[in-house]
Amino acid sequence: MITKKLYVIGAFVFLLLLLIPLFFESTFVLHMYTLIFFYTALTAAWNIPAFGGQLSLGHASFFGIGAYAGAILYVKYGVSPWIGIAAAGAFAMLGGMVLSLPLIRLKGPFFTLASIAFAEVLRMIAIDWRSLTNGSVGINIPFKPALMNLTFQSGKPFYYISLTLAVVVVYLTYRIRYSALGFHLRAAASDDEAAKALGVNTSLAHFVALMWSSAITGVLGLFYVFYIYVLEPQTIFSLDLFSLQPALNGIIGGMGTVWGPVIGAVLMTPLGEFLRFYLGTIQQGLNYVVYGLVLVATVRFIPGGIVSLLAPMMKRKSAEKAAKPAIEKEAR
Amino acid sequence: MDLYAQVLVSGLLLGGVYALISIGLNLIFGVVRIINFAHGEMVMLSMYLTFWLNYFFGLDPYLSALIVLPVMFAFGFLFQLFVVQPILSTSATMKIFTTVGISLLLQNLALIMWKGDFRSVQTSYSMSSIEVFEIIISVPRLVAFGAALASIIFLYCFLKYTYMGKALRAIVEDHSVARLMGVSVEKHYLFAFGLGTMFTALGGVLLVPFSSVFPTVGITYTLVAFVVVVLGGLGSMSGTFLAGLFIGVVESFGGTFVSPALKEAIYFAIFILVLLVRPQGLFGQGKGTEEVGLK
Amino acid sequence: MSLLEVKQLTKRFGGLVAVNKMTFEINKGEIVGLIGPNGAGKTTVFNLISGIFPASEGNILLNGRELKRMPAHRRSLAGIGRTFQVVRPFEMTVLENVMVPALARNKSTKLARQKAEKVLEMMGLDQLSDSEPGNLTLAQRKRIEVARALATDPELLLLDEVLAGLNPTEVAENLPIIRQVRDSGVTIIFIEHLMDAMMSVSERVLVMDQGALISSGTPAEVTQDACVIKAYLGEEDPQC
Numbered sequence: 118m119i120t121k122k123l124y125v126i127g128a129f130v131f132l133l134l135l136l137i138p139l140f141f142e143s144t145f146v147l148h149m150y151t152l153i154f155f156y157t158a159l160t161a162a163w164n165i166p167a168f169g170g171q172l173s174l175g176h177a178s179f180f181g182i183g184a185y186a187g188a189i190l191y192v193k194y195g196v197s198p199w200i201g202i203a204a205a206g207a208f209a210m211l212g213g214m215v216l217s218l219p220l221i222r223l224k225g226p227f228f229t230l231a232s233i234a235f236a237e238v239l240r241m242i243a244i245d246w247r248s249l250t251n252g253s254v255g256i257n258i259p260f261k262p263a264l265m266n267l268t269f270q271s272g273k274p275f276y277y278i279s280l281t282l283a284v285v286v287v288y289l290t291y292r293i294r295y296s297a298l299g300f301h302l303r304a305a306a307s308d309d310e311a312a313k314a315l316g317v318n319t320s321l322a323h324f325v326a327l328m329w330s331s332a333i334t335g336v337l338g339l340f341y342v343f344y345i346y347v348l349e350p351q352t353i354f355s356l357d358l359f360s361l362q363p364a365l366n367g368i369i370g371g372m373g374t375v376w377g378p379v380i381g382a383v384l385m386t387p388l389g390e391f392l393r394f395y396l397g398t399i400q401q402g403l404n405y406v407v408y409g410l411v412l413v414a415t416v417r418f419i420p421g422g423i424v425s426l427l428a429p430m431m432k433r434k435s436a437e438k439a440a441k442p443a444i445e446k447e448a449r
Numbered sequence: 450m451d452l453y454a455q456v457l458v459s460g461l462l463l464g465g466v467y468a469l470i471s472i473g474l475n476l477i478f479g480v481v482r483i484i485n486f487a488h489g490e491m492v493m494l495s496m497y498l499t500f501w502l503n504y505f506f507g508l509d510p511y512l513s514a515l516i517v518l519p520v521m522f523a524f525g526f527l528f529q530l531f532v533v534q535p536i537l538s539t540s541a542t543m544k545i546f547t548t549v550g551i552s553l554l555l556q557n558l559a560l561i562m563w564k565g566d567f568r569s570v571q572t573s574y575s576m577s578s579i580e581v582f583e584i585i586i587s588v589p590r591l592v593a594f595g596a597a598l599a600s601i602i603f604l605y606c607f608l609k610y611t612y613m614g615k616a617l618r619a620i621v622e623d624h625s626v627a628r629l630m631g632v633s634v635e636k637h638y639l640f641a642f643g644l645g646t647m648f649t650a651l652g653g654v655l656l657v658p659f660s661s662v663f664p665t666v667g668i669t670y671t672l673v674a675f676v677v678v679v680l681g682g683l684g685s686m687s688g689t690f691l692a693g694l695f696i697g698v699v700e701s702f703g704g705t706f707v708s709p710a711l712k713e714a715i716y717f718a719i720f721i722l723v724l725l726v727r728p729q730g731l732f733g734q735g736k737g738t739e740e741v742g743l744k
Numbered sequence: 745m746s747l748l749e750v751k752q753l754t755k756r757f758g759g760l761v762a763v764n765k766m767t768f769e770i771n772k773g774e775i776v777g778l779i780g781p782n783g784a785g786k787t788t789v790f791n792l793i794s795g796i797f798p799a800s801e802g803n804i805l806l807n808g809r810e811l812k813r814m815p816a817h818r819r820s821l822a823g824i825g826r827t828f829q830v831v832r833p834f835e836m837t838v839l840e841n842v843m844v845p846a847l848a849r850n851k852s853t854k855l856a857r858q859k860a861e862k863v864l865e866m867m868g869l870d871q872l873s874d875s876e877p878g879n880l881t882l883a884q885r886k887r888i889e890v891a892r893a894l895a896t897d898p899e900l901l902l903l904d905e906v907l908a909g910l911n912p913t914e915v916a917e918n919l920p921i922i923r924q925v926r927d928s929g930v931t932i933i934f935i936e937h938l939m940d941a942m943m944s945v946s947e948r949v950l951v952m953d954q955g956a957l958i959s960s961g962t963p964a965e966v967t968q969d970a971c972v973i974k975a976y977l978g979e980e981d982p983q984c
Contacts, residue, residue, distance in 0.1 A: 170542065172542055225484075230672075234720065237717075242714060300843060300853075301848065317844060317847075368546055402557035406557045413546075413551065416546045417535070
């Protein structure tokens, strides 16, 4: 019953979201929703390795690689961003492969550290390799509105694009979590040695998870840069915006669950923007002080994230699920 | 040839400071078994403290160590007491997030209080140098190296010969056995964190005469310290020292012959290479590495 | 024909020799007990066979195939199942726990679910499918541990103290499981401290002391062995 109710609520919310641009002309409202959708997708992608307990603080790397791949192909070689999607995903995945090298031997904090370092390195390379990336000046996407150019007169198309991305990515993570890969990742997160003893190639599972995550993140990076038109190495590879933010959303919503990232992104994106604009203008850095406090407090007081607070409801849900097969069995 | 020797010497001198900062990290890791992502912020704080002592009271950076070191010892002690102790029994993820949160907090508090400017202390000896065999050696760097070396030797002797040091080594070896032998483990955690932070702070103080401080300076030092510790082998003091020198030299050569902007890329490449080829570090590793996920 | 051959197996941890030149064979369909005083190295032998860590020296052959360089998960796929002395359930439901090994062999969650349900039913755990192992008794969690190992379809099953820590009633409930598993055609080596249980189930017993194999034979034989008595009771015997 409750499962059904949730589906109905979900469908209703989705319909409502489809209608919003028809009623709100305010660019601010549309922008806020678009950002929320981007961050939902980004956090969900970040969450895939987190199913296996791997905590990345360097997803800006993949985001940035995808963004650069798309922008360079389009601006320098005139390749449509729609075709660029494949390149963005592929190059980001390549980056994921490089980062996964230490994964063969490293778990936990060292992987996290390697991920931070990786994004830092990419930022420096992007600044240094002027012939390709234009250095610290960055790349501007020329304003030539056309569907082929992924450039539009109004904010509405991107509202729908980002909504679609969010839905697709969340659905993908849902599929992954309940697939063999998802089971392997969860087992590895819970007890790596026991998982291996049961035949699970945990290293491979972590690797595949990172491949999915990096490729998806790269594609998101491409869409994002066409949404905001500007690509600067300092911003796109920023630790705060695209590495820490998805991780923060994830941990606050509930790391390693399907809905945690959604809840986290929906709550934290408006809060983050608010803090950036209000506190950030009063005093530079104040917003991050709040972030740091929220992070430490969440870990201390609700380590399972907000999803874990909703657990009683979920429990009932799973109890009903469990009851169903029993009834079916009896019927047979 | 002269250029190579020159670059080598500068690298070794800088490496001494890196070794000192990394030994602080390694000590904390070995005893408390926590990976502290806010380690570089300890360097940042001690650099600022040194800077302000000089700014307001005209205190010489080296003399200010007399104030900075006890203050940072207390800071480390309290950090362990209020931040680390409560999360010791939680998962690795929680530990990472807590220390990352603290790092974010400290960086931005520094930004609020002291603005984003690059600040540096000019002393009479900042620019002075001596020449040995046609190699120019900067005096503050030489002092930094000497002090780093002296304090590493001091720490080594302390760990080897004092009761407290022996207790710390016992904890590094095996927590539960140390506890059974009557070592009050939690008390020693506090002390170890204080001590580790103090050595790290000394590194910060020694850096001040020749490098500038700004709120996000810590990230670089966190990265350097981790690379050094992984390279040298977790839990190995002598390994950390040699690895520190090595990274200093690599940075020096990379900065001169490749590009100063890419020094972190070089660290990262080394980091990955070491993990692939010799995950136990160049000089072997101590106990407890499995607990933090390095196998 | 022997299923498992262990030759000169040695494991050193620093200066400590945990397992010292163990050599033994296990035949297909056998049920063999591995006993010895605490710290004799029994669990280490299991860890070496299942590949939790590499051997310092020696060979391990399964069906004549060298396992030495094989990582733990491949050994599991090759047919070696094991349980852990301290139970290590994953943080997921009982059913999902048992699905994990099935999914390491077949990507279909549907088939894995069927397989897991079958194993749970065989182990008398079907009522607990949707519980979290954390909320169950030790006896139940030990059963889950066995169920999970069985879901790997092992040729050789290493059971590490599946009865330890249980009260007499629970032992009586769990003991038949070992027989049941053997009856399904799986070869078993098991470590157990409960001598009665051990003697009543095993066909052959290997006795370890201080890392070395000191005796082997039928339960009746080894209990007569002077060396075994010495290992357990510390009595002096010039022959040992």
